[in-house]
Amino acid sequence: MFMENKASDGEQPRVGVYVCYCGMNIASKVDVEAVRQFAEKLPNVVVSRTYKFMCSDPGQELIAHDIKEQNLNRIVVASCSPLLHDATFRKACAKAGLNPFYFTMANIREQVSWVTANSAAATKKAEALVAAAVARVAMHEALEKKRVPVHADVMVVGAGISGIHAALLLANAGKKVYLVEREPSIGGHMGQLDKTFPTLDCSACILTPKMSEVKNHPNITLWTLSEVQEVSGFSGNFKVKVKRNPRFVKLELCVACGQCVEACVFKEGRVPDEYNIGLSKHKPIYMPFPQATPASVLIDPNACLKLSRGKCASKCVEACDRAAIDFEQKVEYSEVDVGAIILATGYQLFDAKKMPEYGYGKYPNVYTMIELERLVNAAGPTQGEIVMRDGRKPKRVGIIHCVGSRDKRHHPYCSSVCCMVSLKMAHLIRERIDAEVFNFYIDMRTTLKGYEEFYDRVLHDGVNFVRGRVAEVTDWAMTPGEEGKLVIRVEDTLIGVVRRIPVDMVVLATAMEAHDNADDVRRKFNISCSKEGWFLERHPKLAPVSTFSDGIFLAGVCQGPKDIPESVAQAGAAAAEALALVDKGFVEIEPNSACIDADTCSGCKTCVPLCPYHAITFDAEKKISAVNEALCKGCGTCVGSCPSGAAQQKLFTDEQLHQEIEGVLNYV
Amino acid sequence: MRYLYYPGCSLKGTGKAYDESLVAVFDKLGMDVKELPGWNCCGATAYMSVDETKAFALAARNLALAEQENGSDPIHLIAPCAACYLVLNKVQKYMGEYGHLREVIANSLKAVGLNYHGTVKVRHPLDVFVNDIGLDKIKAAVSHPLKGLKVASYYGCQVVRPYADFDNQYNPQTMDQLMKALGAEAVDWPLKTRCCGGTLTGTVEEAGLRMSYILLKEASKRGANIMATACPLCQFNLECYQGKMRGTFGDSIDLPVAFFTQIMGRAFGLEAKRIGLQRLFVPVKAAPAMA
Numbered sequence: 033m034f035m036e037n038k039a040s041d042g043e044q045p046r047v048g049v050y051v052c053y054c055g056m057n058i059a060s061k062v063d064v065e066a067v068r069q070f071a072e073k074l075p076n077v078v079v080s081r082t083y084k085f086m087c088s089d090p091g092q093e094l095i096a097h098d099i100k101e102q103n104l105n106r107i108v109v110a111s112c113s114p115l116l117h118d119a120t121f122r123k124a125c126a127k128a129g130l131n132p133f134y135f136t137m138a139n140i141r142e143q144v145s146w147v148t149a150n151s152a153a154a155t156k157k158a159e160a161l162v163a164a165a166v167a168r169v170a171m172h173e174a175l176e177k178k179r180v181p182v183h184a185d186v187m188v189v190g191a192g193i194s195g196i197h198a199a200l201l202l203a204n205a206g207k208k209v210y211l212v213e214r215e216p217s218i219g220g221h222m223g224q225l226d227k228t229f230p231t232l233d234c235s236a237c238i239l240t241p242k243m244s245e246v247k248n249h250p251n252i253t254l255w256t257l258s259e260v261q262e263v264s265g266f267s268g269n270f271k272v273k274v275k276r277n278p279r280f281v282k283l284e285l286c287v288a289c290g291q292c293v294e295a296c297v298f299k300e301g302r303v304p305d306e307y308n309i310g311l312s313k314h315k316p317i318y319m320p321f322p323q324a325t326p327a328s329v330l331i332d333p334n335a336c337l338k339l340s341r342g343k344c345a346s347k348c349v350e351a352c353d354r355a356a357i358d359f360e361q362k363v364e365y366s367e368v369d370v371g372a373i374i375l376a377t378g379y380q381l382f383d384a385k386k387m388p389e390y391g392y393g394k395y396p397n398v399y400t401m402i403e404l405e406r407l408v409n410a411a412g413p414t415q416g417e418i419v420m421r422d423g424r425k426p427k428r429v430g431i432i433h434c435v436g437s438r439d440k441r442h443h444p445y446c447s448s449v450c451c452m453v454s455l456k457m458a459h460l461i462r463e464r465i466d467a468e469v470f471n472f473y474i475d476m477r478t479t480l481k482g483y484e485e486f487y488d489r490v491l492h493d494g495v496n497f498v499r500g501r502v503a504e505v506t507d508w509a510m511t512p513g514e515e516g517k518l519v520i521r522v523e524d525t526l527i528g529v530v531r532r533i534p535v536d537m538v539v540l541a542t543a544m545e546a547h548d549n550a551d552d553v554r555r556k557f558n559i560s561c562s563k564e565g566w567f568l569e570r571h572p573k574l575a576p577v578s579t580f581s582d583g584i585f586l587a588g589v590c591q592g593p594k595d596i597p598e599s600v601a602q603a604g605a606a607a608a609e610a611l612a613l614v615d616k617g618f619v620e621i622e623p624n625s626a627c628i629d630a631d632t633c634s635g636c637k638t639c640v641p642l643c644p645y646h647a648i649t650f651d652a653e654k655k656i657s658a659v660n661e662a663l664c665k666g667c668g669t670c671v672g673s674c675p676s677g678a679a680q681q682k683l684f685t686d687e688q689l690h691q692e693i694e695g696v697l698n699y700v
Numbered sequence: 701m702r703y704l705y706y707p708g709c710s711l712k713g714t715g716k717a718y719d720e721s722l723v724a725v726f727d728k729l730g731m732d733v734k735e736l737p738g739w740n741c742c743g744a745t746a747y748m749s750v751d752e753t754k755a756f757a758l759a760a761r762n763l764a765l766a767e768q769e770n771g772s773d774p775i776h777l778i779a780p781c782a783a784c785y786l787v788l789n790k791v792q793k794y795m796g797e798y799g800h801l802r803e804v805i806a807n808s809l810k811a812v813g814l815n816y817h818g819t820v821k822v823r824h825p826l827d828v829f830v831n832d833i834g835l836d837k838i839k840a841a842v843s844h845p846l847k848g849l850k851v852a853s854y855y856g857c858q859v860v861r862p863y864a865d866f867d868n869q870y871n872p873q874t875m876d877q878l879m880k881a882l883g884a885e886a887v888d889w890p891l892k893t894r895c896c897g898g899t900l901t902g903t904v905e906e907a908g909l910r911m912s913y914i915l916l917k918e919a920s921k922r923g924a925n926i927m928a929t930a931c932p933l934c935q936f937n938l939e940c941y942q943g944k945m946r947g948t949f950g951d952s953i954d955l956p957v958a959f960f961t962q963i964m965g966r967a968f969g970l971e972a973k974r975i976g977l978q979r980l981f982v983p984v985k986a987a988p989a990m991a
Contacts, residue, residue: 387870388868388871389871394871504870506890507890508889508918510914
């Protein structure tokens, strides 16, 4: 049994325990009344009550009332996760004049009722957690939250449509924005698309005005060919180190006239063009695409003879009358302070070669959807002509949905945009070359505004729809009619037969997937990933653009598959969240920092190099270590490593933890 | 690596040539592979569909026998027949995944004084030749490079599906690589893993014949002058019915179908009889470098 322990500050603890029904969320498994009765008999407990919804106003009033009437000095609420309502109940305590840190929560919903099948076991576990909380709260101390001023600038990482939109909103609100983009131009995937569904707006026509607005905005500092190297600090006060790769062309001088490209010693392109997905080649000095922003050429150092071998006639230098070419440019590092960071790092496309049954890479006339986007685009490798790799125009085209999506071998999730992309492409093919088009789908997902109507329109275009997952694409001809064709073998599940459909061209609607380096990026920003690699939002419904790291927000597909309107909406939300943070002017910091007891510290310095935030300094004169509270993030590393027990963390002191453990163990 | 050889019933009957050529090739490559003493039928796919539990126990007996031969290294049990390879692997996986099944099998084995801990590795000879022995060593053993031989490698449905992790399920390559190492040309064709008809030739003959015919026709069309197989039933279906196919489909199908080990043996310069070439119904003499 417990000792009648005195509170940490010498006062006799008078604990109030409040057990929540949470409607049926807790009460369907936990015998709430039994927990109340159990708590009533625990040492130091003065009041023990139940209530249907503790978080409601009357619930909070109940606590405030008891604090005043019963002279309570410690509060325990047994309800849901502290992530949801810790702040609610702390406020309720403060309102009644009690220091909010004389409060603790026992989570009997997420950790008990939602995960325990047996009712008796659930009740017992709830009792153990309540006992632990009661024992712990006696050791709590009065603490103050610190207020730290925030930096008003914001960084946006990734300049696809999401990053562009977020950056413009913030800049228009008067904030200084650093927009960091890995590629030589902003624009992202949207810049590669021909038309957008369901309205068939030209993608470039609606995107490029925003791109040029970014370029000309006085509040936006645009860094292309750049990557975030290191992030330190915390919400409101991040320090970000950005690596800026050389362009070998002076941005401020280049006017993208193209004389240098013309003059390059290579008469033909030799590097697969990323913008055209390798369907064309560019020279070592090149313009990424006509509307590239910033509008400047750049040099690929691996392909350029001067930069890779040191020997070249450097005709480009001669050709440039503005002397913009600079082979001496080096990698630069910039360090900036920002209050908030928005991640809009986007996605990559599933590698169709991982499904050899569809023949991508084996049969030249099998294309990915993004390749076809470039083929139908006027700025693409064929100037918008739909011509296949073998030079023919297709008379029959098969579009295969869900390549890599909704497939347990690859990605179990739905990429959400491919149905609409496939419909759009079917429409464009019908319109441009009047070819016969087959769409092979599992389910048609056309859920948003105007999408179903577009589906209907494409049905009336005369596009064929076959419901079934395609088994394979093969050049095995069974009949003379199939000779020289690609045969799509599929079970048509609407008519219940296996079909062989010969086509000239196959288009694979490949899945959206998280970047290969998503895990490195999330580590850099100290956020989490879902198991598919998408960055994890703080709450799927109520905090969809926040992360578990305060001050870091998500926009666009890096959080999960979505189309352009959704990405833009989310970018707006992320910008608003960032604004709310930096405009507030300060952040409150949880007082869970570590401190080192000067009397017990032996001066061994074990903790100093272990601190990930460089918050510990060694005082050579006194021969002891000390924590800088402004830098301490409360990770507890120093506490765990301190051989003499001198390092302690507020809200997690040894005493508090021992009491909590003892509380659980006494009742399990 | 310690190997044991599990021939299975077919290799002692209709697939005798597979047995003979495989053993000869082991020998030529200096591999010490003895036959698993006291082995029994794996039950094949047929018994699985009659009584799964008993079929598992029957097949597991072979794994238990092999495990007894474990030394410091686990035994690699080479199962050349596609059905044996599949069934033995299936038992292995199911025993690992399903506790209740493991118990039932353990009890059956106990009744005959055996037990099995799951340490044996079931391997297909294609996997062993390409990944253990290595193509370099195989190239070095070639004395009669198979110049002009155009091989359609036919893996069948069971070797790479669903268990083999040594090759790609949709476009397997190991046999093709092996054939290239022997100096032959590997014909790229899309039906490498399409079913030959299996037991259909014995039940619904017309359907079975058609499935085999599709394979032979496509391989011929792609320029193959021989087909290599890795399964006794595939070899039987594809070779023995060619006369009937000619009658049924009015097509001049005439393509030698040999075990891939026979083709290896030929490249290694082994005597025709040692690798069972005389047992083939469609003579391989017509194919270049096979005479």
